[in-house]
Amino acid sequence: MCAEKETGSKKGEHLSTNDSSLSSKKALPVRSSGSGFWVSSHSSPTEKMRVCENKAKPELKWHEMPPSKSNDDSSGEKPQDADYNLPSLSDEIETLIMARVPRSEYWKFSFVNKRFLGLLKTGEVYKIRRQIGFKEPSVFMFADGETNWCAFDQHFMHRRKLPVIPSDDIIFEYCDKESFSAGTNLFVLGQELAGAVIWRYELATNKWLKNPSMISPRCLFASATCGTFAYVAGGLDLSGGHKVSNSAEKYNAESDSWESLPPMNKKRRNCSGCYMDNKFYVIGGQDDVQKDLSCGECFDEKTKEWSLIPDMLKDIPVSTAQSPPLVAVANNELYTVDASSNELKVYLKASNSWRKIGPAVPVRADARRGWGVAFKSLGNELLVIGSTSADGARRASIYTCCPDPALETLQWREIKCGTQLNPFIRNCAVMIA
Numbered sequence: 549m550c551a552e553k554e555t556g557s558k559k560g561e562h563l564s565t566n567d568s569s570l571s572s573k574k575a576l577p578v579r580s581s582g583s584g585f586w587v588s589s590h591s592s593p594t595e596k597m598r599v600c601e602n603k604a605k606p607e608l609k610w611h612e613m614p615p616s617k618s619n620d621d622s623s624g625e626k627p628q629d630a631d632y633n634l635p636s637l638s639d640e641i642e643t644l645i646m647a648r649v650p651r652s653e654y655w656k657f658s659f660v661n662k663r664f665l666g667l668l669k670t671g672e673v674y675k676i677r678r679q680i681g682f683k684e685p686s687v688f689m690f691a692d693g694e695t696n697w698c699a700f701d702q703h704f705m706h707r708r709k710l711p712v713i714p715s716d717d718i719i720f721e722y723c724d725k726e727s728f729s730a731g732t733n734l735f736v737l738g739q740e741l742a743g744a745v746i747w748r749y750e751l752a753t754n755k756w757l758k759n760p761s762m763i764s765p766r767c768l769f770a771s772a773t774c775g776t777f778a779y780v781a782g783g784l785d786l787s788g789g790h791k792v793s794n795s796a797e798k799y800n801a802e803s804d805s806w807e808s809l810p811p812m813n814k815k816r817r818n819c820s821g822c823y824m825d826n827k828f829y830v831i832g833g834q835d836d837v838q839k840d841l842s843c844g845e846c847f848d849e850k851t852k853e854w855s856l857i858p859d860m861l862k863d864i865p866v867s868t869a870q871s872p873p874l875v876a877v878a879n880n881e882l883y884t885v886d887a888s889s890n891e892l893k894v895y896l897k898a899s900n901s902w903r904k905i906g907p908a909v910p911v912r913a914d915a916r917r918g919w920g921v922a923f924k925s926l927g928n929e930l931l932v933i934g935s936t937s938a939d940g941a942r943r944a945s946i947y948t949c950c951p952d953p954a955l956e957t958l959q960w961r962e963i964k965c966g967t968q969l970n971p972f973i974r975n976c977a978v979m980i981a
Contacts (some may be wrong), residue, residue: 567629576628586652586706643667647676651684651707651981671752672733674981675788678775685927686979688734688749690727691944691970693921694930697749700924704965705947713747713756715740728771729777729979732799735759736975737767744786750981763806764788764795770830770872773980776801779828779847780807782816790818792836796828796847813845813856820873824882826850832873840866863902872919876925881953883930885909887918892930894953906957910947912938922976931978932960936970944969 549621587627621772644781646657646664654673657664677683684883688710693723697710702854717740739745744765748757762780769783781796794816795810805843808850812830819833831844844860863874865888874885883896884902890909909933913921921934929948936945946963 553880553939554679575666586655586701586708589870592795633961639663643676644680646955647680648682649671650701650728651686652701669733669752671750675805676754677981683980684980687924687926687931688727688729688977688979689922689969689973690725690736690975692972692974693970697736698969698977700965700967704963707965710749710806711754711756715747716747717741717745718805720745724767725975726767726769726771727977728780728973729773729977730799731776732979732981733801734977734979735778735799737867739767739786751979759805760804761865762935763797763808764793766793766795768786768817769793769817770833772821772823772844773978774823774828774978779809779823780831781821781847782819783814786815792834796830809847810852812847813855814841814843817842818868818872820875822875822877822882824877824880829882831875832842834864834868840868860895860900867917871916871921873919874913874923874941876923876930877928878925878951879928880949885911885913885918885921885923886920887911887913887931889975890914892951892958894951896953903953905951905953905955908963910960911935911940911945912936914938916972920972920974922973924976927980933969933973933976942968942971944971 557612588676591788600665602737609827626686626837628940634945646667649657654668656667665868685702687702688697688706689700690697691766696712698707699710701709713720713736715738720738720740723739727734730734731825734749734751736747736749737744738747744761744767745757748759749755750757765784765786767786771778771780772850773779778799779796779799780799781794783793784790785795794812794814796812798807798809799805800807814834816830816833820831822829825846826957827846827848829844829846840863842859842864844857846857847852848855863871864884864886866873870887874887877882882897884893885891886893890911890913892905893911894905895902911921911932913923913934915938921932924931926948928950930951931948933944935944946965947959947960948963949960951958
């Protein structure tokens with residue numbers, strides 16, 4: 549028996565379910581921006597599909613056929629549906645299964661029952677994911693000319709627009725912003741008329757909230773994430789006359805609080821940060837007399853001390869007109885995109901030097917001296933987003949690669965996400981949850 553289901557195409561058109569093209573087409577519900585729904589980046593126009601219900605029974609041999617019964621069976625028994633006593637899963641097992649489902653599919657669970665909806669809204673399912681070690685990265689981007697942040701899954705197959713940050717201050721709209729993640733929170737730091745402000749996006753509730761300020765509000769600082777913790781250091785002190793700072797802080801997403809760390813050896817702004825070897829690294833920048841710094845330093849949680857790394861950027865040209873160093877960590881190895889040559893280089897820890905890994909990065913970081921380019925770690929891969937032409941393309945291009953310090957070359961893979969983004973990326977953060 550065949551039943552037809554209308555999905556938006558003209559009447560009389562059919563699409564057979566055994567058509568191989570169905571496997572490559574997705575049609576997910578689309579809600580208005582800010583709904584929290586993920587949308588397939590490769591979704592196709594809706595079509596009518598014919599759904600066939602096959603009620604044919606297994607073929608029996610003639611000697612196995614049961615005797616037929618007439619409608620006036622003398623037994624008086626009426627046909628009944630089979631009673632299958634299938635055991636139901638416990639809430640604990642259901643929750644563990646849910647925790648292993650890709651996060652881009654979570655919106656569907658909100659329609660199943662109230663318990664699943666509660667697991668999502670309270671963020672309990674994300675705590676379980678951390679406990680069982682099941683995590684996946686998501687990429688959050690804010691491109692030039694956009695009003696909303698946009699979130700992508702790690703394969704750029706699904707995307708969704710976040711709600712607009714509810715700041716009614718025009719200064720926040722046009723000021724430079726910094727961003728980082730911690731746990732299931734995205735942080736966007738900027739300035740309003742009243743001073744420095746931090747807006748925090750909660751993944752569980754799909755809402756923006758004003759977050760407690762840092763102990764020392766700052767901008768143009770270095771940041772790095774490790775699980776539910778985030779580290780910040782340096783920058784311009786917004787509470788002390790915009791002086792270059794060497795202070796550092798640590799954010800705990802579980803307690804939603806900031807903790808002061810010992811000060812760095814150097815004052816620096818426009819610097820970059822990363823987390824590697826269980827240490828928080830701060831690299832490059834300029835000091836309080838606008839001198840370019842080629843040194844780096846790292847903070848050890850065990851000893852609670854900073855260690856200076858002289859000439860860490862001696863093989864990387866630096867300039868005050870250049871963006872903060874484009875750095876990312878994959879498989880506990882540090883990489884950088886040289887904004888003067890578009891070369892990808894790996895940091896050799898033993899010799900405190902850098903080695904080139906070809907070919908050149910396909911995104912033109914040299915077009916604006918590193919500005920407008922996103923270079924991040926995406927799990928065990930490297931991610932780079934930006935324009936592929938010096939004069940600026942109409943849309944941003946996305947590339948990933950699986951780096952290996954032992955190799956001389958690597959292969960960059962372009963990702964076609966189906967979404968047009970302005971080629972100038974203002975902010976980008978990766979959330980692992």
